Amino acid sequence: MPRALIAGCGYVGEALATRLERGGWEVWRLARSVREQERSLVGDLTVRSTLVDLPPGLDAVVHAAGPGGRDEAAYR
Secondary structure (H helix, E strand, O other), X not given: OOEEEEEOOOHHHHHHHHHHXXXXXXXXXXXXXXXXXXXXXXXXXXXHHHXXXXXXXXXXXXXXXXXXXXXXXXXX
């Protein structure tokens, strides 16, 4: 079974996760906040220490993270 990590599992990432799971993939969801789904991980892509427990042996990693806010600084 192929394995994927979606880093930034908001609206777009969740839609992709659902499609991949329907296609037989094992999917981990990485988000800044706790999620209800199975194989959910909490972490912030800008804070290395929160990314130490990522699953090994992934076949794909998708970066779908949005900014942490809606101002210019968050997009940088």
